[in-house]
Amino acid sequence: MTYSCASKNELNPFLSEFKTSFNAPPFDQIKIGHYEPAFIEGIRQQKAEIEAIASSKEKPTFENTIVALDNSGEILRRVGGVFFNLTEAETNDSLTALSVKMAPMLSEHNDNIYLNKALFKRVDTLYAQRKTLNLTREQERLLELIYKRFIRSGAALDEQKQARLREINKELSTLEIDFSNHVLNETNAYKLVISDKKDLSGLPAWLIQSAAEDAKAAGKEGKWVFSLQNSSRLPFLQYADNRELREQIYTAYINRANKGDKNDNKEILSKVVKLRLEKANLLGFDCYANFVLDENMAKNSTTVMDFLNKLWGYSIANAKKEAAELQAIMSRENKGQKLAAWDWWYYSEKLRQEKYNLNEEELKPYFKLEDVRDGAFAVAKKLYGITLTELKNVSVYHPDVKAFDVKDSDGKHLGLFYVDYFPRAGKRGGAWMNNYKDQHGDVRPVICNVGSFTKPSGDVPSLLTLDEVETLFHEFGHALHGLLTKCNYVGVSGTNVTRDFVELPSQIMEHWATEPTVLKMYAKNYKTGEIIPDSLIEKITKQKHFNQGFMTTELLAAAILDMELHNLKDANNFDILAFEKKAMDKIGLIPEIAPRYRCTYFNHIIGGYAAGYYSYLWANVLDADAFEAFKEHGIFDQATAKDFRSNVLEKGASEEPMVLYKRFRGAEPKLEPMLKNRGLQ
Template sequence: MFKRSILILAASCMMYSCANQTESNPFLTEFQTPNGVPPFDKIRLEHYEPAFLQGIEEQNANIRAIVDNTEAPDFENVIVAFDNSSPILNRVSAIFFNMTDAETSDALNELSIKLAPVLSEHGDNISLNQALFNKVQAVYQKKDSLNLTTEQQRLLDKTYKDFVRSGANLSAEKQARLREINKQLSTLGITFSNNILNENNEFMLFVDKQEDLAGLPEWFRQSAAEEAKAAGQEGKWLFTLHNASRLPFLQYSANRPLREKIYKAYINRGNNNDKNDNKKIITDIVSLRLEKARLLGFDCYSNFVLDNTMAKNSATVMEFLNNLWNYALPKAKAEAAELQKLMDKEGKGEKLEAWDWWYYTEKLRKEKYDLEEDQIKPYFKLENVREGAFAVANKLYGITLTKLNNIPVYHPDVEVFEVKDADGSQLGIFYVDYFPRPGKSGGAWMSNYREQKGDIRPLVCNVASFTKPVGDTPSLLTMDEVETLFHEFGHGLHGLLTKCNYQGVSGTNVVRDFVELPSQINEHWATEPEVLKMYARHYQTGEVIPDSLIEKILKQKTFNQGFMTTELLAAAILDMNLHNLTDTKGIDVVAYEKEAMDQLGLIPEIAPRYRTTYFNHIIGGYAAGYYSYLWANVLDNDAFEAFKEHGIFDKATADLFRRNVLEKGDSEDPMILYKNFRGSEPQLEPMLKNRGMK
């Protein structure tokens, strides 16, 4: 997943108190550190609010300078000046918003909620500044006579459209209502996400009987014992809703009632009618988004969002998703039937339920391919997998990543690397933070601490929640975690290799349904035999993964893809359905979700990958956008065909991809960029084949 610290630009009427200014606040100047890295060792909670307020004042002054400039409006004195108008806000927001996901606390959450309406108002004050918009519009209206480069034209178009989409052309009355909507949405989203984090942290399944651990591998038992000890329950085993705990439990536990308990706790997050209940919150969010879309001239929120993407409108997305559904659901039903047959062989008279899927899938994998996850995990030591991802990037693009010591970090788990190009020039600094902890949101993402523009190189981070080391056993990744590491590093490469002149179009500042291409194509190398032999070594013996295991891994690549595609599609369609609504009056989101899934014919053994009350993606930037993973999956599979045609490390193909995708950011229309690389528009067939549906 890609995340960016998104600052909603525009001006608060709050004045910055001189009493809050301190010379020691690191955000108020460029960081006085090697490579301009964040001085995490000096940043304190009390620095954030004064920095945000000072940043607001700084940007307001810069906006006034643009508006008051008596020279004729042009690209440099309006568009570039606006792109460069918020240095303090850029510094503090990039760090603050990543900390609220990666290393949060009650105090940080409280501050986040306090600042949300302030930043929302600031954003609206800029977006709805008529004098500023007049300047932008004046430049836009004479764009054809300005002899702009393609990148400059893209930034101009993007800036103008952002103002229009933010309400610059609305009446004063409608602008006032839009401000109120934005302010409400800013705090509702934070509360929604905090509720999910709270539920993740509060659920604890303690097991105190050995027999209840039946089926669980020894490494997982040790991990659970350590977790219980850390929670003050030494001698027991603790299992949680974090992926690194929940998924292995569902996969291996022979205790069916406990599988049911942990599964139901997971899928009912935000739907428990207690302090973490998200039903009313998401209902209010969806309703406010619909009202906002209507104010801006759209019939529904999805068409408002999609107007700014490759897909362009809801009809295109729904046609795409429904077409895939016709391939995925039959395959999922066939898989369910296979699992039921396996259960029938046991003679218990049990019917396959959702909490059985992972357990019997693992058994079926063993039966069909003579392969179990535990056979391959010893070859996927986290550090080796990471070095494998780095080695692939080196062979493709000539870049190197060298570990840096004595760089300030916000947690001991964080490691830092310097990234250099083949000619020795620096490309950026790369942070990794891979293990779960209570203050970290689930999932995995890439973000920036500083974005690239001109000669300023980026500071990029990858954050995840992978399997932790246990005692003397290092972190050994599952196949899914291996692919996630490669995926997030693909986002990282997009952020690190960018070569744009303006921050507004650099790196991952691209449309939502294009941003997953660099990440998802990078996953393909993870399981290529040549690549596996580069990094997959047994953590105890150093033995390279044998050909027999590689063959089994490749043979089962399409295994369980009906389930995986169907749950992903169900979530994408649910997201679209919620944002396709043209009337939200009296909606019960849980009942609506059930009705929508029933109409699709989703089988009860499969739930959407994310249900409405814990669908964090649609809060964090993927509203009417979760389809992007599948949309980009068409792109990445088609794009990887080019590498397979010429060799997975073919230099010419890698150079084409780097020059036309990774370096370009949003400096040109994404389909043009894709066709410049591939020579034609993407085809659906490679994706269907890769998922075993053709």
């Protein structure tokens, strides 16, 4: 998006309902100058709406208070849906600067709503009467959630504490933006430039070609450039024979935003942790983790820590066995060398070939991105009867983006779905799902999946690794949660569920990705069209538990680090790196493995997963147990799929998560399927 100011006479597309098919954002009409006026007008209009609710002389009712509040702020939802998605997927200096400017204004506006005494009095009155109001369960749930949001926002505090809470919220809003921007800057800044062709030894041809194209784009034609994006860094670590270069790129990755320069995040995170603790204390909690978890399935830090520590015993034991196997290979090849963290991917690939006669390069030709995407779509059709049809006449924000019309089995429109799969400088790393528009009533959603997968190179299309295949299915699972939702109110629709439940719909989709029947549906050689042979499927199945000790341990280490940060009851004189080392030493993390995210680039705990990164493992218990239902009756059993759709995917937060899960499964989940699925037992 290029910088262009909108004139005062120019129609701002955010100020009215988008006049487009499917209510899609008109990206071709949106200019940078539209955002700020739309935010300001959106704040003004919602402020007037809130004042009208709060000052009403009518007796408070569910409709004139709760529904009115849920429906307020339409302009803000419209502009925010576009703006905050683009600051993650296609940002630039202008958008970044505006996000910093708007953050405290939006924080103040939010506080003005939830610290409004007259408004809270009406909500409080209805909450006290909730059992006599003859509400549906969805309505009662919305009332409960809104009431709790007021309490958790400080509505019951005295004025002095509310004033301090406002200050904390404003400061956090800008610190969190700065943190994420620093990580993006650090990721974009690093380039491993190779001039000598012999240093490319071991690398597959597609990676070499991609690195040559990146070098040309960077003005270094004739050389090869590798970046910290997963699609570049991980295959380099996996295949590069040059150990010193592996160490260089690995060390650069784990030290992002930790160099004492303008992008350093240590001081920012220290402030964030301290402010979060103060906020929790103001609201009556002993630590920020208990504040967060009070509204999650886990309920408190003790439950989460017990869960993580129980898993740790299984995972670290397996990781140590894997490390010994890798060391044995390394010792055979390089006498006297000790396995280090930057060697793990390289020797695990050798071990994979040795144990399973499988080189991941054998698999990639069968995982053309478009085929994998269509495979995920085909699974959704077989399960739920839905179809996704590409649209060529819908405006998009980047040429890489594709748009799809999603229809139910009866032809009824379910939503608009964007996919944006390739890395670029304006996109933060990782993969995610977001809403441009929330579903409520007859309003259907606009959903996006964003990723940073291996991009096409020359005449070679985007060919995914097995991990990327599962990631695509994972994010599509989130999308289905957003697309199939069938709720009456924004506040409970789609993925507006507790953090430790939201990963169930995404992670259960991963199970289909490598089922033999499903692989036969989509995995075909991009050159010959040959369906993936049974011999390769057998190898994929046999190596299912391969390297799971490492993968679970690095994930658990990050989850424990997140919890320890937010379990703090005293954050004064806080040294981030010393704290991180102490926390990892305490659990006995081996030096060959680092946490999946170290503190200074742990974007999840800034972007909504604070005291919540455990959710992936918590939900893994749910998804492994839930998939057992499909295995018991058939992975495409229509009755089971209908139950999962109607009791989980359609329901949003209209019921307590465990109520929804038990309604689908008939009982609470068991841990054993998850341990078995990861090969930890």
